[in-house]
Amino acid sequence: MFKALQSDALTLVLINDDNLPGITPLFQGHPDTDEMLAELHENYLPQHDRQGRRTNFGFYTLLHGELAGMSLLSVDSWEELQGSTGADVFWHMRGRGVTPGSKPHLFYLAFELLGLHRVATGCLVSNVASRRSIEKTPGFVFEGISRESGRNERGEFEDERLYGILRREWAARYDPAQIRVLE
Template sequence: MELHTSRLKLRLIEFSDLEAIHQLHSIPEVDEFNTLGIPENIEQTATLIESWLLANEQQEVTSYTFAIETISNKVFIGLLGLKLWPKKNRRAEVWYKLQPDHWGKGYATEAVNSILDFGFNKLNLHRIQAGCAVANIGSIKVLEKVGMIKEGKCRQVLLLKSGWSDNYEYAILETDYELLKK
């Protein structure tokens, strides 16, 4: 499965993405607001990828994990995930990570818009949400640009390398999305 925007191709990850994903997860700037932590070795990343591949391939998919590539030069620039709740809830959570040299260029906004379209128009979701550390200004801007609404703040819910962090909760409903696309 692939999703396309004017500048990006989002394709389901493959085990052959191991090196690129490991490199992305090993960058301190990428890890700053992430609870996963920097992997100790490539085997730890391989185990993570195997769990993502399993979730992508189950009879009832529980999550989609996409590699983000630029169309112009076919370079891996990040990851985008959509974690699904049980089907009856029609709900999912989006997450993303980009290589720092691709920050501030609109790629995250473009990728998240694509996954919102996929979630609402192909998966028939009712709600897509995202969490974001309160100091993660870049992600806050992305979530607000795509039309997500800040619903609240969870206190000290993220254990980051720097210590406990508060987390903003964002969401967009299918009705919000329909209004934005008019």
């Protein structure tokens, strides 16, 4: 298994059980440390299906060597070859292109390394920053609205904007040589 995916500015370091104890100290010293650590433990840890196949590929993300946040590729269905992405970025690192910049790494993992056919993402309609980030990512196509499919910060049900990219769209847009696999 690889340790990280790297491009010029961004490195996504795979979170595994063996490196998890060393990750927590990296997150210390920020106003949103507690929130980010809660996200780490809730959404970014390795998970496997009943056949032992990994389904959750969580990464901590470095921008020019500085911890910026976390990125995620989940395999939603190995049978249907479908995945989804997500990200959480520290407050002080927002607006620097971390989330859209991490998508080529996640697409490379999904399509080149894992052989998936489709990757999806989404955001609540009120989350304008996430919407802008997704729409800055080359290849994601707006596919529609899922009505009242998520809860916002106030606990209210809210519609979600859905986006997806197919393997052939990735192959037409992205150069796999842009991503280096670090072992």
